[in-house]
Amino acid sequence: MTAKSKDSRPGGRSARVRSAVHQAVVDLVAEIGADKVTVPAVARRAGVHPSSVYRRWGTTAALLADVADSRQEEEAPELLGDLRQDLERAAVWTLADLSRPGGVAFFRAEVAPDVDDRRAGLRACLERVSARFRAPLEAAAGRGGTPPSLERVLDRVVAPLYFRVVFSVPGTDERYARGLAAELCAEHPAGSSG
Structure with a gap:
């Protein structure tokens, strides 16, 4: 099965890996800054092999962009009517x-x-x-x-x-x-x- 077909599944291992990698990125950016985040560091923190991260995202910049795009925002403030x-x-x-x-x-x-x-x-x-x-x-x-x-x-x-x-x-x-x-x-x- 190709990486692309695995990625298209809504759950399973692929979703768990993506979630772990995203959380690792968020944590590392907060701890050491985005300019010091590397794929090997993310992989270590997420508990996955670096090749899995490289295969899916390619570069640290692409990984950071994917995390930025998928970050869940807090719920919008309720409108007050003014x-x-x-x-x-x-x-x-x-x-x-x-x-x-x-x-x-x-x-x-x-x-x-x-x-x-x-x-x-x-x-x-x-x-x-x-x-x-x-x-x-x-x-x-x-x-x-x-x-x-x-x-x-x-x-x-x-x-x-x-x-x-x-x-x-x-x-x-x-x-x-x-x-x-x-x-x-x-x-x-x-x-x-x-």
């Missing part, structure tokens, strides 16, 4: 996700140019982040408001958060994240009506 509060909570959630151990490393791996399908990684990353903000915007529109566009939210809230976390700009904290959303809502006061 656009400003809902966008602030989504901004804080985004900041917390990116700031957690390995957050920037996994983001970089997902969009790295040496990964086979960089565009797919970029699209998946953008879709994941967009979904956090799409729900509050759609809820506000459903209440009769005129919220800002998703593109505007990405430009004014998400992009500054990613920039500041990736470049370790001081003062990038929960207060800053909430402030970005509040400023945007102040420019769109009709967005919260309903």
Whole structure:
């Protein structure tokens, strides 16, 4: 049986190996940093042979990208029914996700140019982040408001958060994240009506 046909099964050994390898990557990134993670170290931690990891992922960069793509996010905050509060909570959630151990490393791996399908990684990353903000915007529109566009939210809230976390700009904290959303809502006061 080829590796590809084994990988297509929903459970079994292949799923256990993938889960163990992914957990090993997450643990090692948190402990030593993504730049020091190697396939042999991941294999040792996961209790599998390095050839299994190389055969399935090929490179450390591809492995990091796969883990980034498959990481389970915490459940979205419940909508409160006020656009400003809902966008602030989504901004804080985004900041917390990116700031957690390995957050920037996994983001970089997902969009790295040496990964086979960089565009797919970029699209998946953008879709994941967009979904956090799409729900509050759609809820506000459903209440009769005129919220800002998703593109505007990405430009004014998400992009500054990613920039500041990736470049370790001081003062990038929960207060800053909430402030970005509040400023945007102040420019769109009709967005919260309903």
